[in-house]
Amino acid sequence: MVPGSVGAVPAEPAVRLDPVRLDPALVPALVEVVGQPNVVTDPEVTASYAVDWTGRYRGTAPIVVRPGSTDEVAEVVRRCRDVGAALVPQGGNTGMVGGGVPLAGEVVVSLRRLDAVDAVDGRAGQLTARAGVTLAGVQQAAAAAGWAYGVDLGGRDSATIGGNVATNAGGLRVLRYGDTRAQVLGVEAVLGTGAVVSHLGGLIKDNTGYPLHALLCGSEGTLGVVTAVRLRLVPPAPARVVALLGMRGPGDAVAGAQQLRRTLPALSAAELMLGSGVSLVSRVLGLPQPLAEPHGAYLLVEASGATDPTGALSEAVASLEGVRDAAVATEPAPAAALFRYREGHTEAINSIGPPHKLDVSFPPDVLAEMVDRMPQVVAAVAPGADVWLFGHVGDGNVHVNVTGVDPDDNRVDDAVFRAVAAAGGSISAEHGIGTAKRPWLGLGRSEAELAAFAAIKRALDPDGILNPNVLAVA
Ligand code: FAD
Ligand code: MLT
Numbered sequence: 001m002v003p004g005s006v007g008a009v010p011a012e013p014a015v016r017l018d019p020v021r022l023d024p025a026l027v028p029a030l031v032e033v034v035g036q037p038n039v040v041t042d043p044e045v046t047a048s049y050a051v052d053w054t055g056r057y058r059g060t061a062p063i064v065v066r067p068g069s070t071d072e073v074a075e076v077v078r079r080c081r082d083v084g085a086a087l088v089p090q091g092g093n094t095g096m097v098g099g100g101v102p103l104a105g106e107v108v109v110s111l112r113r114l115d116a117v118d119a120v121d122g123r124a125g126q127l128t129a130r131a132g133v134t135l136a137g138v139q140q141a142a143a144a145a146g147w148a149y150g151v152d153l154g155g156r157d158s159a160t161i162g163g164n165v166a167t168n169a170g171g172l173r174v175l176r177y178g179d180t181r182a183q184v185l186g187v188e189a190v191l192g193t194g195a196v197v198s199h200l201g202g203l204i205k206d207n208t209g210y211p212l213h214a215l216l217c218g219s220e221g222t223l224g225v226v227t228a229v230r231l232r233l234v235p236p237a238p239a240r241v242v243a244l245l246g247m248r249g250p251g252d253a254v255a256g257a258q259q260l261r262r263t264l265p266a267l268s269a270a271e272l273m274l275g276s277g278v279s280l281v282s283r284v285l286g287l288p289q290p291l292a293e294p295h296g297a298y299l300l301v302e303a304s305g306a307t308d309p310t311g312a313l314s315e316a317v318a319s320l321e322g323v324r325d326a327a328v329a330t331e332p333a334p335a336a337a338l339f340r341y342r343e344g345h346t347e348a349i350n351s352i353g354p355p356h357k358l359d360v361s362f363p364p365d366v367l368a369e370m371v372d373r374m375p376q377v378v379a380a381v382a383p384g385a386d387v388w389l390f391g392h393v394g395d396g397n398v399h400v401n402v403t404g405v406d407p408d409d410n411r412v413d414d415a416v417f418r419a420v421a422a423a424g425g426s427i428s429a430e431h432g433i434g435t436a437k438r439p440w441l442g443l444g445r446s447e448a449e450l451a452a453f454a455a456i457k458r459a460l461d462p463d464g465i466l467n468p469n470v471l472a473v474a
């Protein structure tokens with residue numbers, strides 16, 4: 001069996017990790033590089049770096065180091081390599097797959113001090129941001145220059161652009177602008193050798209060999225520590241309308257999103273919610289039900305452009321099947337209030353207890369059927385569990401969240417991933433593999449692909465010090 005392929009999966013943690021042993025000489029070596037205040041060893045302070053956003057993944061962080069420049073990051077990596085210490089790069093710690101926390105006691109390299117937007121080139125419609133700038137910071141810098149940034153997601157105020165690149169984050173507007181990789185024109189990163197690779201010129205046409213920036217997008221901190229990013233910007237779309245559609249059922253919502261992609265050129269988001277999820281969000285966040293009556297499913301639609309798309313949206317929605325009711329917002333505050341029902345899912349589900357977050361995607365022809373089937377797939381192995389379905393249905397991405405199952409019991413994960421793979425879907429649409437999905441990587445990748453992954457890993461990180469427990473293809 002190849003590494004990453006799966007046989008029978010027991011009801012225990014997906015990955016058991018050997019604790020990392022850290023050389024006592026490492027702390028003074030790191031202090032030499034970044035100064036005493038930026039090497040944190042106090043367990044009370046490091047504790048928050050050791051647990052992920054969902055609370056499902058918890059490790060220990062004996063050392064958190066906070067470099068303030070690319071040179072310092074490179075020297076930190078070299079010092080770690082000198083003593084064979086594994087490290088975990090960490091940005092905003094909003095990741096969903098246990099990839100950014102030191103589950104085996106690795107050194108945490110926090111990139112948050114690299115928080116400058118270096119340059120906005122208004123003529124090119126590009127900007128260069130250091131890795132620790134938040135996604136919201138990138139969006140604001142773009143807006144200040146009269147442009148917009150194409151990626152948006154609920155974790156925008158904490159998630160960093162380095163983390164977005166490392167996870168190839170998707171989010172709410174992929175159907176319009178593509179994922180993070182589609183925005184990235186160049187990257188600066190420190191490889192596992194300590195070497196710095198930097199290609200931030202921003203040329204749109206530049207076929208000079210391997211696109212390392214594209215490879216680093218989605219590499220989850222296993223090939224390089226991203227220190228800066230060159231991003232393409234998009235023209236702003238100031239005229240915006242948001243409609244929350246109460247639908248007869250999930251099948252109509254899926255079909256509606258698929259139809260709108262063709263009939264509404266201004267479509268910029270199409271998000272699925274179910275009645276149970278909207279009720280939970282309303283209860284936990286103290287919001288009223290969004291429409292007069294509850295509905296089995298909801299489709300949240302956004303259209304945007306230079307001119308008012310309200311008429312086009314109304315016309316396109318009028319020809320959808322199964323629309324029972326609608327709320328429409330053209331001003332920013334009410335539009336944000338409608339989005340709150342969708343973005344509030346992450347927080348509301350977390351309030352029940354650490355969820356199993358199974359972020360998957362399906363081909364269009366089986367999407368509706370698989371949304372319907374997911375609760376049965378879960379019930380077959382965990383009859384008492386609650387299933388919460390929502391997601392970026394416009395691009396085939398469904399978030400299957402399961403609560404009421406022990407965090408270490410991975411039978412649900414196994415059942416869902418196998419059903420997804422059998423339907424031709426992906427076991428990770430946008431969150432990555434992390435440590436959470438490691439045992440199932442072989443469901444989506446062939447032996448030859450995994451061997452190529454391992455060869456790339458050895459080339460860029462020969463001693464395997466960069467996030468060794470994530471992906472783990474070597
Ligand atoms: P972290 O969580 O710190 O790290 C994530 C991974 O990237 C880890 O493997 C880590 O080692 C690596 N990493 C971080 N920084 C670097 C770096 N500079 N260099 C190399 N590796 C690095 N994700 C989506 O795709 N779409 C969504 O719609 C979405 N919505 C979200 C909504 C909420 C409310 C929350 C909390 C999260 C959401 N996420 C979403 C998940 C998360 O925000 C993204 O995965 C984000 O890209 C992670 O950024 P971060 O800075 O928090 O990274
Ligand atoms: C989302 O779309 O809300 C995010 O990917 C986060 C989540 O899955 O909870």
Ligand code: ZN
Nearest residue numbers: 171392399430
């Ligand atoms: Zn998502």
